Structure formats: structure tokens, C-alpha cells
Amino acid sequence: MELAHLTLFEIHQKIKAKEISCQEITAAQLKRIEKLNAQLNAFITLCPEKAMARAQELDQHLAKNPASDLPPLFGVPMGLKDIFLTEGVRTTCASKILGDYIPPYNSTAVQKLLNAGIILTGKLNMDEFAMGSSNETSHFGPCKNPWDLNRVPGGSSGGSASAVSSGISYATLGTDTGGSIRQPASLTSIVGLKPTYGRVSRYGVIAFASSLDQVGPMAKDVRDCALMLQTIAGYDPKDSTSVNQPVPNYLAALKKDLKGIRLGIPQEYFAEGLDPEIEKSLQQALQTLKELGATVKPVQLPHTEYGVPTYYILAPAEASSNLARYDGVRYGFRAKNIETLLDLYEQSKTQGFGSEVKRRIMLGSYVLSAGYYDAYYLKAQKVRTLIRQDFLNALKEVDALVTPTSPTCAFKLGEKTDDPLKMYLSDIYTINVNLAGLPGMCVPCGFNSQNLPIGMQLIAGPFAEEKLFHVAFAYEQATVWHKRRPTL
Amino acid sequence: MTQYETVIGLEVHAQLKTKSKIFCSCPTTFGEPPNKNTCPVCLGLPGVLPVLNKTAVEYAIKAGLATHCKVQKRSIWARKNYFYPDLPKGYQISQYEFPLCLDGYLEFYVKDQKKRVQIQRIHMEEDAGKLLHDFGHPDSSHVDLNRAGTPLVEIVSSPDLRSSEEASAYLKHLRNILVYLDVCDGNMEEGSFRCDANVSLRPVGSEKLGTRAELKNINSFKFVEKAIEYEVARQEAILNEGGRVVQETRLFNSAKGITESMRSKEEAHDYRYFPDPDLLPLIIDDAWLKEIQKNLPELGHQKAERFERDYAIPHYDAEVLTAEKEVALYFEEVVKQCGDAKRASNIIMTEMLGLAAKGEKPFETIPAIELGKAITMTLKGTISGKMLKDVILAMHTEKQSAETIVNKMGGQLSDSSAIEAIIDKVLAANPDNVQQYKSGKDKLFGFFVGQVMKESKGKANPQVVNDLLKKKLF
Numbered sequence: 001m002e003l004a005h006l007t008l009f010e011i012h013q014k015i016k017a018k019e020i021s022c023q024e025i026t027a028a029q030l031k032r033i034e035k036l037n038a039q040l041n042a043f044i045t046l047c048p049e050k051a052m053a054r055a056q057e058l059d060q061h062l063a064k065n066p067a068s069d070l071p072p073l074f075g076v077p078m079g080l081k082d083i084f085l086t087e088g089v090r091t092t093c094a095s096k097i098l099g100d101y102i103p104p105y106n107s108t109a110v111q112k113l114l115n116a117g118i119i120l121t122g123k124l125n126m127d128e129f130a131m132g133s134s135n136e137t138s139h140f141g142p143c144k145n146p147w148d149l150n151r152v153p154g155g156s157s158g159g160s161a162s163a164v165s166s167g168i169s170y171a172t173l174g175t176d177t178g179g180s181i182r183q184p185a186s187l188t189s190i191v192g193l194k195p196t197y198g199r200v201s202r203y204g205v206i207a208f209a210s211s212l213d214q215v216g217p218m219a220k221d222v223r224d225c226a227l228m229l230q231t232i233a234g235y236d237p238k239d240s241t242s243v244n245q246p247v248p249n250y251l252a253a254l255k256k257d258l259k260g261i262r263l264g265i266p267q268e269y270f271a272e273g274l275d276p277e278i279e280k281s282l283q284q285a286l287q288t289l290k291e292l293g294a295t296v297k298p299v300q301l302p303h304t305e306y307g308v309p310t311y312y313i314l315a316p317a318e319a320s321s322n323l324a325r326y327d328g329v330r331y332g333f334r335a336k337n338i339e340t341l342l343d344l345y346e347q348s349k350t351q352g353f354g355s356e357v358k359r360r361i362m363l364g365s366y367v368l369s370a371g372y373y374d375a376y377y378l379k380a381q382k383v384r385t386l387i388r389q390d391f392l393n394a395l396k397e398v399d400a401l402v403t404p405t406s407p408t409c410a411f412k413l414g415e416k417t418d419d420p421l422k423m424y425l426s427d428i429y430t431i432n433v434n435l436a437g438l439p440g441m442c443v444p445c446g447f448n449s450q451n452l453p454i455g456m457q458l459i460a461g462p463f464a465e466e467k468l469f470h471v472a473f474a475y476e477q478a479t480v481w482h483k484r485r486p487t488l
Numbered sequence: 489m490t491q492y493e494t495v496i497g498l499e500v501h502a503q504l505k506t507k508s509k510i511f512c513s514c515p516t517t518f519g520e521p522p523n524k525n526t527c528p529v530c531l532g533l534p535g536v537l538p539v540l541n542k543t544a545v546e547y548a549i550k551a552g553l554a555t556h557c558k559v560q561k562r563s564i565w566a567r568k569n570y571f572y573p574d575l576p577k578g579y580q581i582s583q584y585e586f587p588l589c590l591d592g593y594l595e596f597y598v599k600d601q602k603k604r605v606q607i608q609r610i611h612m613e614e615d616a617g618k619l620l621h622d623f624g625h626p627d628s629s630h631v632d633l634n635r636a637g638t639p640l641v642e643i644v645s646s647p648d649l650r651s652s653e654e655a656s657a658y659l660k661h662l663r664n665i666l667v668y669l670d671v672c673d674g675n676m677e678e679g680s681f682r683c684d685a686n687v688s689l690r691p692v693g694s695e696k697l698g699t700r701a702e703l704k705n706i707n708s709f710k711f712v713e714k715a716i717e718y719e720v721a722r723q724e725a726i727l728n729e730g731g732r733v734v735q736e737t738r739l740f741n742s743a744k745g746i747t748e749s750m751r752s753k754e755e756a757h758d759y760r761y762f763p764d765p766d767l768l769p770l771i772i773d774d775a776w777l778k779e780i781q782k783n784l785p786e787l788g789h790q791k792a793e794r795f796e797r798d799y800a801i802p803h804y805d806a807e808v809l810t811a812e813k814e815v816a817l818y819f820e821e822v823v824k825q826c827g828d829a830k831r832a833s834n835i836i837m838t839e840m841l842g843l844a845a846k847g848e849k850p851f852e853t854i855p856a857i858e859l860g861k862a863i864t865m866t867l868k869g870t871i872s873g874k875m876l877k878d879v880i881l882a883m884h885t886e887k888q889s890a891e892t893i894v895n896k897m898g899g900q901l902s903d904s905s906a907i908e909a910i911i912d913k914v915l916a917a918n919p920d921n922v923q924q925y926k927s928g929k930d931k932l933f934g935f936f937v938g939q940v941m942k943e944s945k946g947k948a949n950p951q952v953v954n955d956l957l958k959k960k961l962f
Contacts, residue, residue, distance in 0.1 A: 240766060241768065373760075373761075
């Protein structure tokens with residue numbers, strides 16, 4: 001099998017057995033990135049010298065220490081979404097306003113990965129400030145879907161999805177505010193997990209909507225995904241919203257049968273708007289799950305339809321405040337030829353932010369403004385509570401929910417860029433999970449007639465990631481979808 | 489001409505004396521080089537998150553309890569969004585709809601009249617940084633974020649104050665409480681205690697509030713009085729001419745002694761407050777609250793009552809001695825050493841506070857124990873009461889112990905043969921006066937005492953002088 005398509009487990013075995021050195025594997029990755037990135041535009045920034053130097057260090061470490069003690073990500077080259085701060089490596093959030101920003105510290109999740117031995121190869125493309133569902137709002141141009149270069153990889157973690165799917169990053173992290181891990185995972189046939197809100201530290205992750213953002217793994221299969229979460233999960237005293245609860249052994253949750261597992265099918269998620277080919281794949285997947293021993297029953301999530309409007313009040317409100325700091329005063333882009341302070345603010349922001357970001361800042365400022373707060377923001381918070389309650393009620397009766405991830409397969413570049421509302425509906429099946437703060441996972445479950453990937457979403461209760469791993473792994477072992485790779 | 493009543497409400501910002509900032513571990517030390525006390529969190533760099541300083545909350549709770557507020561079991565952090573170059577995140581983390589403390593009051597005296605003022609709320613927030621306009625390049629302004637993230641409480645009174653005098657008394661009382669609690673250093677020059685005053689006028693007898701002006705960032709008791717007085721006169725003049733007061737924010741120009749318009753209500757900000765999603769609601773559990781309540785220190789007015797009761801000193805003395813915590817603690821130390829409270833009180837009020845009023849720092853130069861020893865010497869007759877004043881002055885300037893100073897000065901003369909010699913000398917030099925005294929002019933006795941004291945350079949023990957003189961002149 002081609003080196004680029006190995007899983008984390010397979011690479012670990014090879015490095016441990018000294019079949020390949022960290023430098024060899026890194027050099028091979030860098031070569032592949034160089035070859036494919038011109039087509040995919042998955043990387044915004046590359047740091048080959050740093051990567052090779054780090055690989056050399058790791059090889060020296062390996063020469064002096066027993067291979068049995070290696071942490072499981074030792075020597076694995078990895079690109080990371082450009083929303084994660086990386087000390088000394090440019091971090092842009094795909095925005096002109098941070099185009100030359102070099103952070104002085106690592107985000108907690110990145111630091112944990114580095115401690116586990118990864119080699120950072122560069123920073124991956126995304127929608128600007130994670131606002132988008134197609135990776136087309138990036139200041140650095142759209143990223144492409146490796147299954148069809150005329151199509152989008154989804155967003156906002158489009159670069160991450162594209163990179164894992166095409167084998168230019170062995171696994172990676174994304175962030176998911178309304179579906180930004182799961183939707184691109186679905187569109188590129190990889191496994192993506194948004195953990196429970198508070199499971200992974202957000203420290204050092206550039207904030208989009210703080211009460212919704214969550215860091216999660218994106219990987220080639222369920223086991224790799226579990227390994228990644230194992231590495232990054234846990235309480236962080238630097239993040240007041242991270243939860244101080246023990247991290248279970250996720251690998252132990254990987255079992256091959258589903259005896260006794262109860263799955264719920266939210267009726268509202270199989271209504272109009274769902275692509276028939278996707279629905280067909282989901283029905284087949286449900287059949288497989290039943291064959292593995294799960295029982296399946298319909299459940300209701302009555303407030304589902306209010307999810308998208310609620311999200312597009314709350315997320316922009318928080319974003320409008322979170323993005324206020326990019327004002328040209330202390331770091332990042334500053335407009336030239338400025339006369340007054342107001343000019344400095346207006347011109348730096350006008351020139352530094354893209355149109356989707358501006359649209360959301362305006363929307364957010366509006367819903368928070370005096371006289372409108374009660375009608376929009378406060379109301380949306382109340383609806384959010386009802387949505388969460390729907391999920392918790394349904395999950396009293398079942399272990400996990402099964403839904404589609406995306407209403408359509410990967411769409412063409414430019415297809416939805418002129419219609420923001422159409423674009424916003426790309427996350428219709430994922431958004432409510434963020435509003436509820438629950439863990440949600442996307443696993444490959446088929447391909448349509450044009451050979452475009454289809455993903456299945458699994459949703460569990462708070463901190464029940466183990467259940468997701470259990471169901472997803474059993475399903476994955478019984479199917480072949482995760483083994484297909486795009487030809488490039 | 490209509491008679492107007494002045495209506496004043498005060499918003500006090502007090503900096504909490506924590507070692508580190510409210511949402512990060514940077515130090516709060518004053519006077520450091522620009523941007524020394526900063527980290528990614530208080531600089532508002534991308535990706536940072538706030539972590540609450542528990543001690544700051546404890547201090548704010550103390551302030552709430554000491555002002556009879558109800559401490560809320562659950563309060564919410566809010567973002568106050570506005571743009572200013574010294575506000576790194578583009579918003580200030582504050583409390584808005586659900587503050588930490590509600591519904592308290594303060595009681596204090598203004599000209600022997602007891603005054604009660606309602607405290608509407610006390611909320612916590614972070615301070616902003618500072619702009620430096622006279623630093624480096626003349627055309628550029630610089631941002632110093634050392635102060636950004638320093639914990640503050642904002643204490644908001646009801647519009648219960650009726651004069652600049654009451655406002656000043658309220659502020660002094662509030663400052664006294666915070667300093668006694670040891671939660672604020674009360675340093676107005678460094679801005680750790682500053683206030684905004686909302687001032688309006690209404691016809692006497694009217695219940696309706698008039699249109700107010702907000703006077704921003706006043707940083708001394710004197711300026712508070714002046715700013716309010718100016719503002720009252722200004723508004724009165726407008727009303728008397730039939731005009732209308734405009735609701736606006738005004739700044740006090742201390743150089744000119746006037747208030748000047750800063751911005752009108754039309755330009756007022758829409759702060760777009762909303763709960764900060766990076767911080768969980770602040771939950772205060774009963775056990776913690778009880779613990780804080782139990783460990784509240786004695787406050788100034790409580791100390792004054794105790795001084796009156798336990799040391800049997802007059803009410804006036806007790807008030808003066810407790811006006812500053814430092815002085816009250818000092819007084820108690822001195823009494824412990826010398827055992828005479830009234831004497832200690834007199835000496836501290838006249839000599840020590842007298843020096844302090846001249847801008848000296850006698851409470852720093854003379855340890856309480858040394859002053860106590862000096863007073864004990866007067867009680868034992870080692871030195872005279874008159875000498876004590878000189879000894880205190882010498883202790884202050886030379887920073888030496890009472891014993892060293894007294895030794896240097898030679899102590900008090902109690903030796904009767906030596907005093908007798910001086911008396912003989914004085915009597916011999918004034919034969920006419922002796923004659924007059926003996927023929928009945930009793931008042932001359934004081935003259936002889938004075939002469940003897942002068943001759944002994946103030947060192948003669950007055951009691952011995954009296955006794956011997958009486959004998960000699962009999």
C-alpha cells in the first residue's frame with residue numbers, strides 16, 4: 001500500500017519497527033504535498049525546513065531510546081487547520097487581516113499533539129475565520145475536493161478534509177462551529193468527530209463563536225480518530241469552558257458488534273431537501289447496523305427546523321464581538337494612509353475582512369444592538385435550550401442517533417457562493433448538534449452515482465464519545481467505504 | 489427665582505488589590521515600564537481565553553458584605569463592546585444584567601447628621617489600558633497595556649446625595665471601608681479609587697429627577713467637591729434663564745476648575761452587551777460566603793465605637809484616629825506600649841497628624857513602639873511633656889529610637905540640688921520680682937517657673953521645680 005495512505009496505526013508500527021525513519025516519512029510527505037497542493041490548494045503555509053529539522057530531532061531521539069516507549073503519534077507528519085495557533089509559524093485564519101501574523105504560543109491542542117510526537121508540515125486552508133461551508137471564503141483561494149477538483153471539499157475545515165482524504169496529512173484537527181468538521185468529512189470520505197463542547201480545550205484556537213466552537217479530529221478511519229481524540233481531550237485550566245472530567249480510554253470502546261445498542265432515527269432529518277441517493281445510502285447503512293445487532297427506532301426532535309435561524313443569530317453575535325480585536329492597532333493587517341483613529345478602524349477592517357465575515361459581523365452587531373437584543377439574541381438562546389432538550393429527551397431512549405451529515409454531496413465550486421442562504425443550509429443536519437453541545441461524528445457510508453462520497457452522522461449524549469466510537473467502528477469494520485481513496 | 493435641590497449619584501471605580509490580574513496571572517504592580525506586565529491573555533491576542541482570579545471575587549464579595557449588599561449566588565460575565573485603542577479585545581469583560589452584589593447601603597455622618605445612601609449594585613470588571621501621547625515620536629500615540637485586566641469593582645449609589653459635601657463624605661466613608669477591608673489601596677493619584685458623578689437639579693419639593701450630566705473620572709476628594717459645585721452652579725444658571733440642561737458626559741478640567749462637554753447622549757455608545765461565552769456564570773456557594781463573612785475585618789466605624797468604649801477616649805478622638813486605617817492600627821500599638829490611651833491619642837492627633845498634614849510621613853519614620861516608649865518616659869517623668877514634642881520631631885528627622893534621642897538631649901533634670909542651684913540663680917537675678925511676690929503678687933510664680941525652665945533648657949522636671957520654688961519663696 002502506498003505510504004501516503006497508511007493509517008496512524010500503520011505508520012506507528014513501521015516507525016517502531018524502524019522500517020522507516022521520521023526523516024524519510026517527512027520527506028515523502030513534503031514531496032507529495034508539493035506535487036498535489038498545486039491542484040488542491042489545501043495548504044496555506046508550508047514549513048518544510050522546520051518539519052525536516054524536527055524529523056531529524058525525533059530520529060535522534062529514537063536512536064537513543066527504546067522504540068516501545070514511543071508515543072503513538074511519534075514521527076507523524078501533519079498539517080493543521082490555520083485556525084490553530086502555532087508558535088513561530090504563520091497563522092492566518094485564512095484572512096488578509098492576519099495575513100502576516102506569527103503567534104507567540106501554541107494552542108493547547110497543538111501542544112498536546114507536538115508532545116505526542118507529530119511533525120508540523122504546514123497550515124491548512126479553511127473558510128475565512130471558519131465562516132463558510134465550502135472553503136470558498138478563504139483569502140488564499142478555495143481548496144478543492146480530491147474526489148473531483150471542480151468541486152468543493154466542504155467547510156470550514158475544507159483544507160483539513162482535503163489533505164487527509166488525499167494523503168497529504170495522515171490525520172489532522174478541525175474545528176466545528178456548525179458542522180465544520182463533519183460536513184467536509186462527509187464530502188471527502190473521511191472520519192470526523194466534533195466532541196462534546198468542553199471536551200477539548202479551545203485555548204489558542206482563533207475564536208469564531210465561542211459557545212459553539214469545538215476542536216475535533218479528522219482521520220482516515222475510526223481508530224485513528226479515537227487515537228487523535230485520546231491525545232487532545234481533557235481539562236485545560238486555561239479554558240474556563242473546558243470540563244474537568246476524566247478522559248476514558250477511547251480505543252477500548254472500539255468493538256465489532258452492536259448487540260444491545262439502540263439507535264434512534266430523527267424523523268425530521270429525513271424530510272424534504274435530502275438528496276435521494278444520500279437517503280438510499282443511509283437506509284443501507286441502517287440495514288448494516290441492524291445486522292450488527294443494533295435496534296433501530298424513530299425518534300422526534302420537534303424543534304429541528306429552528307436550528308438554522310437560531311444558529312445564524314447566535315454565531316454571528318458572538319463572532320461580531322470575537323472579531324472586534326482585529327482593528328489594525330496592535331498586530332495583523334493595518335490599512336495605509338490613515339488620517340484619524342476612526343479611519344484606521346474602518347479601513348483596516350474594510351480592507352482586511354472578506355465579504356462573508358463582514359456580513360456576519362453586521363448581522364451579529366444588529367442582533368445584539370439596543371432594542372433588538374430581546375427579539376433576536378435572547379429569543380435564540382431560549383430556542384437553543386429547547387433544541388438541546390429535544391436531543392436529551394430522545395437520547396434517554398436510545399444510545400445514539402443516526403442522521404445524514406450533509407443534504408447533498410460535494411457541490412461545484414461557485415455553485416452556492418452567490419446565495420448565502422443556500423450555503424447556510426449545507427449545515428442543516430449538523431448545526432443543531434453544536435447548539436446542543438453534543439458529540440457528533442461523520443463516517444463514510446457510500447458514494448453516489450458520480451463517485452462522490454456520502455457520510456453518515458452519529459450523535460450521542462454529553463461526553464458519550466465512546467458510544468460514537470463503538471457504533472462507528474463496528475459499522476466501519478463491516479463496510480469498505482473508508483478504504484477507498486481518490487485517484488490523483 | 490426657583491429654589492433647586494441638588495441630586496447626586498456616584499459611580500465609584502475601585503481597583504482591587506490582588507497580586508495578579510482578573511483574567512490572567514500577570515502582576516498588577518504600578519509604575520512598570522510600558523507593557524511589561526502583559527501576556528497574550530491581557531493583550532487580547534488571537535486565541536486567548538480568560539480565567540477568573542478567585543481572589544478578586546473574594547475581595548469584591550468583601551466590599552459587598554461591608555456595604556450591606558446582598559451577594560448574588562449567581563452572577564453573569566458580560567461583554568461590553570466598544571472600540572478604543574487601549575481596549576485590546578474590542579470589548580471589556582464586565583457584569584451587566586446580573587451583577588455580583590445588589591441592594592446595599594452606607595451610613596455615615598455629615599456635620600453630625602447621620603446620612604444613609606443606598607448602594608444599587610456592585611459589579612466586577614476588568615480595567616482597560618492607557619494611551620501615552622507624550623512618549624516617543626511626537627506625532628504618534630502609544631498604547632500601554634500594563635493596567636489592562638486589572639480587577640475593578642464599580643460601586644453604584646442611588647441618587648441619594650444632596651450636596652458636594654455629602655458626596656465627598658460618602659466617598660471618604662466608602663474609601664475608608666475598602667481600605668479597612670484591605671481590598672483596595674485607595675490611592676486616588678494612581679487611579680485606584682476614582683469616581684463618576686451624576687449631577688442634576690430639580691425644583692425643591694419635586695419628586696421627578698432632572699436631566700443629569702455625568703462627570704467622568706474624578707480622582708480627588710477636592711475635585712469631586714469642586715466639579716459638583718461648578719456643575720450645580722452651571723445647571724442652576726441654565727434653569728434660571730429658562731434653558732434646559734442637556735444630558736451629556738462632561739469632564740472636570742482641574743486646571744480651570746470647570747466641567748467641559750465630552751460627548752452628548754446622541755453620540756452615546758450602544759455597548760451591545762451579551763453574556764461572555766468564554767466564562768461560565770459565577771456561582772458563589774454558601775460555605776465560601778460564610779467563610780468570608782466570618783473573616784471580615786473590623787471596619788473603621790466599628791473600630792471608632794470600640795475605641796470610645798474600650799479606651800474611654802472622646803468620640804471626636806475616635807473618629808479622627810480611625811479615619812485612616814494606618815493611624816488606627818498605629819494608635820493601638822502605641823497604647824499597648826505606653827498604657828495611656830488619652831495621652832497617646834493627644835500626641836498622635838497633635839504631633840503626628842500635625843506632621844502628616846505638612847506632608848511628612850511620621851507614621852513611617854517613627855515606629856509605634858518607639859512613640860509608645862517616648863510617651864512612657866513622660867509618664868515616668870524622665871522627660872517633660874514639652875520635651876516630648878522635641879523628641880518626636882528628632883525621632884522623625886533622625887529616624888532613631890526614643891532612647892537614643894533622649895540620651896542625646898540629656899533627658900529630664902529631676903536632681904533637686906541641681907534644680908535648687910538654678911532656682912537660687914534665678915531668684916538672685918530678679919530681686920525686685922521676689923520682693924513683689926512676697927508682698928502678695930502671686931501671679932509672679934509662673935514667671936519664676938518659666939525662668940527656671942528657660943535656664944534648664946526645658947529639661948527641669950516641672951513638678952520638682954514647683955515644689956522647690958514654693959519652699960524657697962515661702
